[in-house]
Amino acid sequence: MPVYVILWLLNCTRFTHMNQIPTLDITDFERDPDTFTQAFKAAYTEWGFAGITGHNIEPEQIRAAFDAAADFFALPVDIKSKYETDAAGRARGYVPFGTEKAKDAQHADLKEFYHVGRENPAAAHLADNVWPSEIPTFRASFESLFASLDTLAHRVLSVFALSLDLPHDYFESRVDQGEALLRILHYPPITDTEIPNLRAAAHEDINLLTLLVGSEQDGLEVLSRRGDWVPISMIKGTIICNVGDMLQRLTNGMLPSTTHRVVNPQGDKARASRYSIPFFMHPNPDTSLACLPQCVNAENPLRYPPTTASEYLNERLKQIGLIK
Numbered sequence: 001m002p003v004y005v006i007l008w009l010l011n012c013t014r015f016t017h018m019n020q021i022p023t024l025d026i027t028d029f030e031r032d033p034d035t036f037t038q039a040f041k042a043a044y045t046e047w048g049f050a051g052i053t054g055h056n057i058e059p060e061q062i063r064a065a066f067d068a069a070a071d072f073f074a075l076p077v078d079i080k081s082k083y084e085t086d087a088a089g090r091a092r093g094y095v096p097f098g099t100e101k102a103k104d105a106q107h108a109d110l111k112e113f114y115h116v117g118r119e120n121p122a123a124a125h126l127a128d129n130v131w132p133s134e135i136p137t138f139r140a141s142f143e144s145l146f147a148s149l150d151t152l153a154h155r156v157l158s159v160f161a162l163s164l165d166l167p168h169d170y171f172e173s174r175v176d177q178g179e180a181l182l183r184i185l186h187y188p189p190i191t192d193t194e195i196p197n198l199r200a201a202a203h204e205d206i207n208l209l210t211l212l213v214g215s216e217q218d219g220l221e222v223l224s225r226r227g228d229w230v231p232i233s234m235i236k237g238t239i240i241c242n243v244g245d246m247l248q249r250l251t252n253g254m255l256p257s258t259t260h261r262v263v264n265p266q267g268d269k270a271r272a273s274r275y276s277i278p279f280f281m282h283p284n285p286d287t288s289l290a291c292l293p294q295c296v297n298a299e300n301p302l303r304y305p306p307t308t309a310s311e312y313l314n315e316r317l318k319q320i321g322l323i324k
């Protein structure tokens with residue numbers, strides 16, 4: 001075959017299989033809700049992941065949060081450990097390196113993290129936050145980022161509801177007392193390259209939906225429907241939003257909770273820290289995760305038995321080592 005034909009064929013495959021998660025500008029929803037909801041549904045049915053732009057979260061707010069994170073994780077481990085708590089599922093405060101292991105993984109992930117969660121004195125299942133006094137900017141930075149991501153999560157949930165032929169406020173009464181967790185993640189420099197561990201082994205997120213303030217460092221990869229690992233390269237400032245296992249169950253798998261991982265960088269890049277900040281949105285504990293009837297049909301028969309959000313969460317947190 002002549003070289004120009006091979007080049008032409010290669011070019012065609014490049015364009016017909018766009019191998020990158022889609023990006024959606026959420027301000028398009030206000031301009032044309034129906035068209036946006038259709039594009040949104042198509043993106044999530046195919047990928048379970050999309051980048052969100054037009055979200056109104058200022059770059060300075062994100063910068064301040066990453067700076068506070070770097071300052072905290074640079075503290076000696078005995079100081080950081082003062083902020084470990086006994087909140088169920090380690091849902092508040094510091095969680096040391098080597099604690100979490102992806103379901104079915106053989107080795108622990110290469111990360112330490114800090115959980116900041118929803119506070120509501122009227123809801124007994126939501127623990128109080130703890131704040132490191134050593135980093136004066138920490139509390140204000142993460143309270144403000146939490147509030148902004150919570151608002152965005154509500155906007156995104158209303159588009160999910162519309163794309164499932166539900167009223168736009170369907171999820172409101174199902175998440176108002178629900179846990180939401182900001183997970184401030186630090187993947188320390190890797191000094192021993194012979195280790196079998198990954199920064200984060202392949203996993204699916206347990207919750208309803210995740211908003212990820214993505215890292216400036218490479219490493220995040222998403223498993224496509226075709227079975228290949230797609231490195232995520234995002235325009236700076238994009239917030240990644242992905243479906244979690246709870247939304248996958250509710251939609252009987254119609255919206256997939258896509259497997260993803262964080263791979264170790266090669267060469268000098270391995271010697272740099274990596275930071276990222278996912279926000280995990282959970283339903284109220286008593287919310288049923290039974291599949292929605294409109295997602296069950298002859299082509300897509302019922303895949304999951306009914307359960308509640310709290311039952312399911314407990315089972316999953318045991319699998320990843322966050323509950324004994």
Ligand SMILES: O=C(O)CCC(=O)C(=O)O
Nearest residue numbers: 185205215220262276278
């Ligand atoms: O660090 C990242 O980019 C992704 C983190 C992640 O997938 C998680 O914590 O569930």
Ligand SMILES: [Fe+2]
Nearest residue numbers: 203204205260
């Ligand atoms: Fe994840």
